[in-house]
Amino acid sequence: xxxxxxxxxxxxxxxxxxxxxxxxxxxxxxxxxxxxxxxxxxxxxxxxxxxxxxxxxxxxxxxxxxxxxxxxxxxxxxxxxxxxxxxxxxxxxxxxxxxxxxxxxxxxxxxxxxxxxxxxxxxxxxxxxxxxxxxxxxxxxxxxxxxxxxxxxxxxxxxxxxxxxxxxxxxxxxxxxxxxxxxxxxxxxxxxxxxxxxxxxxxxxxxxxxxxxxxxxxxxxxxxxxxxxxxxxxxxxxxxxxxxxxxxx
Amino acid sequence: xxxxxxxxxxxxxxxxxxxxxxxxxxxxxxxxxxxxxxxxxxxxxxxxxxxxxxxxxxxxxxxxxxxxxxxxxxxxxxxxxxxxxxxxxxxxxxxxxxxxxxxxxxxxxxxxxxxxxxxxxxxxxxxxxxxxxxxxxxxxxxxxxxxxxxxxxxxxxxxxxxxxxxxxxxxxxxxxxxxxxxxxxxxxxxxxxxxxxxxxxxxxxxxxxxxxxxxxxxxxxxxxxxxxxxxxxxxxxxxxxxxxxxxxxxxxxxxxxxxxxxxxxxxxxxxxxxxxxxxxxxxxxxxxxxxxxxxxxxxxxxxxxxxxxxxxxxxxxxxxxxxxxxxxxxxxxxxxxxxxxxxxxxxxxx
Amino acid sequence: xxxxxxxxxxxxxxxxxxxxxxxxxxxxxxxxxxxxxxxxxxxxxxxxxxxxxxxxxxxxxxxxxxxxxxxxxxxxxxxxxxxxxxxxxxxxxxxxxxxxxxxxxxxxxxxxxxxxxxxxxxxxxxxxxxxxxxxxxxxxxxxxxxxxxxxxxxxxxxxxxxxxxxxxxxxxxxxxxxxxxxxxxxxxxxxxxxxxxxxxxxxxxxxxxxxxxxxxxxxxxxxxxxxxxxxxxxxxxxxxxxxxxxxxxxxxxxxxxxxxxxxxxxxxxxxxxxxxxx
Numbered sequence: 071x072x073x074x075x076x077x078x079x080x081x082x083x084x085x086x087x088x089x090x091x092x093x094x095x096x097x098x099x100x101x102x103x104x105x106x107x108x109x110x111x112x113x114x115x116x117x118x119x120x121x122x123x124x125x126x127x128x129x130x131x132x133x134x135x136x137x138x139x140x141x142x143x144x145x146x147x148x149x150x151x152x153x154x155x156x157x158x159x160x161x162x163x164x165x166x167x168x169x170x171x172x173x174x175x176x177x178x179x180x181x182x183x184x185x186x187x188x189x190x191x192x193x194x195x196x197x198x199x200x201x202x203x204x205x206x207x208x209x210x211x212x213x214x215x216x217x218x219x220x221x222x223x224x225x226x227x228x229x230x231x232x233x234x235x236x237x238x239x240x241x242x243x244x245x246x247x248x249x250x251x252x253x254x255x256x257x258x259x260x261x262x263x264x265x266x267x268x269x270x271x272x273x274x275x276x277x278x279x280x281x282x283x284x285x286x287x288x289x290x291x292x293x294x295x296x297x298x299x300x301x302x303x304x305x306x307x308x309x310x311x312x313x314x315x316x317x318x319x
Numbered sequence: 320x321x322x323x324x325x326x327x328x329x330x331x332x333x334x335x336x337x338x339x340x341x342x343x344x345x346x347x348x349x350x351x352x353x354x355x356x357x358x359x360x361x362x363x364x365x366x367x368x369x370x371x372x373x374x375x376x377x378x379x380x381x382x383x384x385x386x387x388x389x390x391x392x393x394x395x396x397x398x399x400x401x402x403x404x405x406x407x408x409x410x411x412x413x414x415x416x417x418x419x420x421x422x423x424x425x426x427x428x429x430x431x432x433x434x435x436x437x438x439x440x441x442x443x444x445x446x447x448x449x450x451x452x453x454x455x456x457x458x459x460x461x462x463x464x465x466x467x468x469x470x471x472x473x474x475x476x477x478x479x480x481x482x483x484x485x486x487x488x489x490x491x492x493x494x495x496x497x498x499x500x501x502x503x504x505x506x507x508x509x510x511x512x513x514x515x516x517x518x519x520x521x522x523x524x525x526x527x528x529x530x531x532x533x534x535x536x537x538x539x540x541x542x543x544x545x546x547x548x549x550x551x552x553x554x555x556x557x558x559x560x561x562x563x564x565x566x567x568x569x570x571x572x573x574x575x576x577x578x579x580x581x582x583x584x585x586x587x588x589x590x591x592x593x594x595x596x597x598x599x600x601x602x603x604x605x606x607x608x609x610x611x612x613x614x615x616x617x618x619x620x621x622x623x624x625x626x627x628x629x630x631x632x633x634x635x636x637x638x639x640x641x642x643x644x645x646x647x648x649x650x651x652x653x654x655x656x657x658x659x660x661x662x663x664x665x666x667x668x669x
Numbered sequence: 670x671x672x673x674x675x676x677x678x679x680x681x682x683x684x685x686x687x688x689x690x691x692x693x694x695x696x697x698x699x700x701x702x703x704x705x706x707x708x709x710x711x712x713x714x715x716x717x718x719x720x721x722x723x724x725x726x727x728x729x730x731x732x733x734x735x736x737x738x739x740x741x742x743x744x745x746x747x748x749x750x751x752x753x754x755x756x757x758x759x760x761x762x763x764x765x766x767x768x769x770x771x772x773x774x775x776x777x778x779x780x781x782x783x784x785x786x787x788x789x790x791x792x793x794x795x796x797x798x799x800x801x802x803x804x805x806x807x808x809x810x811x812x813x814x815x816x817x818x819x820x821x822x823x824x825x826x827x828x829x830x831x832x833x834x835x836x837x838x839x840x841x842x843x844x845x846x847x848x849x850x851x852x853x854x855x856x857x858x859x860x861x862x863x864x865x866x867x868x869x870x871x872x873x874x875x876x877x878x879x880x881x882x883x884x885x886x887x888x889x890x891x892x893x894x895x896x897x898x899x900x901x902x903x904x905x906x907x908x909x910x911x912x913x914x915x916x917x918x919x920x921x922x923x924x925x926x927x928x929x930x931x932x933x934x935x936x937x938x939x940x941x942x943x944x945x946x947x
Binding site: 586 | 677678680727749750919945
């Protein structure tokens, strides 16, 4: 059986998720022993119009991006969205909190705001434009998680994506709860899979993998009260990845 | 079985000698990440790291018999599987009585009916040096559960009597190990009296939350509390994060998944901790969830501890009062004593 | 297994069995017959299940649908998840990992001399088939046998040849219904409970054996309640996530019952204190 052809494309993003794939280091040799990478701008110069699996990083933020992703979708048998920008809109969705994108452009780009390549529209996650078969969550993605999901797919098996919160992985690692330090950690409502990377490094969970299927929103008011915090403070922590985001499965 | 006295220096040399031997030695250490007041079982490099004055460890010592994640089998994809049994020997120092009782319960659960040799092999290879509690943790309620002191299961039990440890051998393995403590002397009546005073005190003092009934009343109480409003009252702020499960010394539910290697031809069947509070715990293929409401999952844990698991372990209550679920619960709803006492306001046990 | 503990059994280690026959029964159900490579027999009782696995994909509980008296064993596998999807890609000659049999089966001796009414919904017929085959081949020991089979849609009907074969046996009655009318279907249309008034057996004296999807139990049990059938005379065969099969992993538990040990077959009266059951 010939190896599946894989193409990696980026849209609006920091390309940090592709960098995570590069960070697989020697495992990249394992990866290319089971797939043919035919296009990957960050790592090689070749391009191809023929591929089986398209891996998409970044969110859709311009009208021409919509056309491009539709074209990719039409050529790919399987489309995988990687990273928060692609899976749910990510940081790029911050601008969707504003009504007037012209104002947003002026704020960001000042005098250059009217240049044609800075044309912008409301941010969309990839699955708001085309169907997405699988998602690899995170900002950035975890390289082990990416590798596991790819191997699973190559075996013809739908990858397991946890529907439990980060707390499970955090407690298993014997971290001290960030709430005990008075931090608003989003761990209890955010999908696990990262291995509780941030709390393990003494940071609160920022929520980059999106919510679990059924987060207990009702608990927030009581919990904030218990810790002498306000719901507004919670909301301010959720803006980064938690506002205007799409579903995570 | 002998009862010795080891001065603190003798004990230190004893532990250092164990570390120098070929066995892995695990003890309670300060958690580096925390501000010096949080503890965890970890590899000991020196007896100086051992903190037998600790209050509670973040995770129970269960992680050495039933690791967070472990490989059960290795396999050829779509082919034959082979067992992977972990045979490493280790010495575990500093297990508190409530955790020892939890281990005793798990030993029974994993050996009854069809024996789980992954757990049991690990367990047989672990030498346990337990110790009486010197510093009560902020949420311990072992006194309420009758688990503040322990009679069996350990190989050696230590009690800090001030200038020395009293060390009681509980098994032949412990007896042999204790014989290696050079400088140990037989404990005197005075030493034993000091030890008894500490144990008697702990029987009352490890009680930051007082259960308003006998532990043995719980199965009968729960028999009548299935539709009590407490389940919904508490569970409405439950995140279903499973921290009460993950940190519990008597929770042993697990999930099993297959992982494949890059060759796509070999892989491992892996077991990891699971928790009945997690939303998809009772899901079957096709996504039907047999325990969907939060309150039903919340109730299930407290019924397991107080009614269901006891039927499998001769009536022992499967909550040992360590208080870790209370420490780990952000909305502060997990406290078993608070739940059982709330029921007791409305229902009298038989 | 490693040398030092080769004498001890690993309860999670599957044994390989070879698929000797595999065929699709309809669009979603695959029938298969298997034999252990070691030559041993499964030795199951009607109503028991096995843990089936493909190394690399995973493991799942599947009920055994063949009579304990035949060579090898049979299963019917609906494509609903990761594992069953992969199993549907297999063919005769391929292998599956098997552990078991597990659980409690039907009390075949206790059913002797009684009329038996099987009430099945969809693939609920599969675990019951094991018992049906057993009782029809030992027909003299039982009273009248009635099989009620309800299927959602015409295309999803399974074991149609078996149903016909059983119906031809003297003393066995098969009544079938589908929920959604279909041009090719001349029989009863409606849920399985609509067949209950059509049978001529005294339900209160008979043993009523129910198996189907979760939603079906409520309605069937209500219908039997109306007919004043004692809960002692009803058996249910429940689906749960029996992940380990040996009473350890906790997933199949309903209240204090580990379904993988005390089920999946229960006398309904035993479930009076098990509110999570139905």
